[in-house]
Amino acid sequence: MAKKSRRHQPAAVAPGEVGPRQPCPCGSGKRYKACHGAAGGAAPTFVARPFEGMPSECDVIALRELVPAATAPLTLAEGDRTVRLATLLPGAAPAMVRESGDIWLGLQVQHSYGNPARDLGAVLEAALGTDEPGVVGLPNAPGEGPSIQDLVVGSDLDITVHEGFEYWIDDIPERDAAMEAALKQANGGVMPTSRLASVEAAYWTNVGTKEHLRWVMPHPEDQLLDALARLHAAGQDSIAEGSRLVGMFRAHGLLAPVWDLPVGTGAEVLEEPAARFAADLQEALEGGELDAAERSARAGLANRQVTIR
Numbered sequence: 001m002a003k004k005s006r007r008h009q010p011a012a013v014a015p016g017e018v019g020p021r022q023p024c025p026c027g028s029g030k031r032y033k034a035c036h037g038a039a040g041g042a043a044p045t046f047v048a049r050p051f052e053g054m055p056s057e058c059d060v061i062a063l064r065e066l067v068p069a070a071t072a073p074l075t076l077a078e079g080d081r082t083v084r085l086a087t088l089l090p091g092a093a094p095a096m097v098r099e100s101g102d103i104w105l106g107l108q109v110q111h112s113y114g115n116p117a118r119d120l121g122a123v124l125e126a127a128l129g130t131d132e133p134g135v136v137g138l139p140n141a142p143g144e145g146p147s148i149q150d151l152v153v154g155s156d157l158d159i160t161v162h163e164g165f166e167y168w169i170d171d172i173p174e175r176d177a178a179m180e181a182a183l184k185q186a187n188g189g190v191m192p193t194s195r196l197a198s199v200e201a202a203y204w205t206n207v208g209t210k211e212h213l214r215w216v217m218p219h220p221e222d223q224l225l226d227a228l229a230r231l232h233a234a235g236q237d238s239i240a241e242g243s244r245l246v247g248m249f250r251a252h253g254l255l256a257p258v259w260d261l262p263v264g265t266g267a268e269v270l271e272e273p274a275a276r277f278a279a280d281l282q283e284a285l286e287g288g289e290l291d292a293a294e295r296s297a298r299a300g301l302a303n304r305q306v307t308i309r
Contacts, residue, residue, distance in 0.1 A: 191207055
């Protein structure tokens with residue numbers, strides 16, 4: 001058989017490097033050669049676990065990737081400006097300075113430069129540098145500098161899950177028809193969501209045809225997969241009657257197991273089972289080697305992962 005022409009053979013990629021046709025590590029969805037690998041492109045700054053060390057890391061990931069409408073106050077390490085973290089701001093703005101001087105910081109944005117925690121830090125620094133009301137953007141990669149967790153202090157975030165995006169205008173006393181119309185349109189895509197109170201970073205949602213529980217967990221991936229496999233093999237991985245652990249998301253270095261729930265389950269009935277599951281999981285995390293059934297369960301779980309970021 002004739003050898004392929006050299007010009008059709010893919011260039012060798014050294015271990016640890018990104019190939020030109022591979023997805024760019026920045027998360028843009030483009031191929032590397034069309035993004036950070038293009039001529040003049042910035043070097044990728046991909047960080048596997050960007051929010052590590054931030055108060056309520058798991059909740060922050062859930063708010064960025066899974067929850068439609070939620071807010072939480074942030075306390076600055078220096079200064080007394082009021083800062084409000086939000087899932088989404090109008091137009092997917094990175095940040096807004098309000099008429100009051102308060103700063104709103106958005107988690108769900110259109111840009112991605114590989115380290116969302118650094119992006120948030122850069123946007124917050126820019127917002128702190130002005131009192132002029134308006135949108136604060138991040139049109140270019142921010143370069144080296146503090147991440148968001150370097151600029152804030154505090155323990156667990158006080159998170160409020162909203163039914164819609166009314167918080168966009170809750171500081172505006174007089175609202176015109178255009179505001180109300182834009183709000184109505186945005187609210188049309190919001191799925192009912194609730195945060196469980198008995199455990200951290202677990203969110204129930206109703207997507208119409210079914211309900212889900214999505215729970216971002218802080219444990220190392222391999223250790224968590226082993227523990228979930230032990231519980232699955234033992235028949236202890238149900239969260240409610242008729243529920244099923246169907247897979248998990250991988251986002252920002254952590255896993256978020258997902259359960260399908262029968263329609264009509266609701267969030268309230270999940271509180272006690274979720275707390276019980278958390279206790280069982282903690283015990284399973286301390287287990288030893290997996291047996292054959294547990295290894296089979298682990299392989300099945302590992303094949304049902306979807307990477308978000």
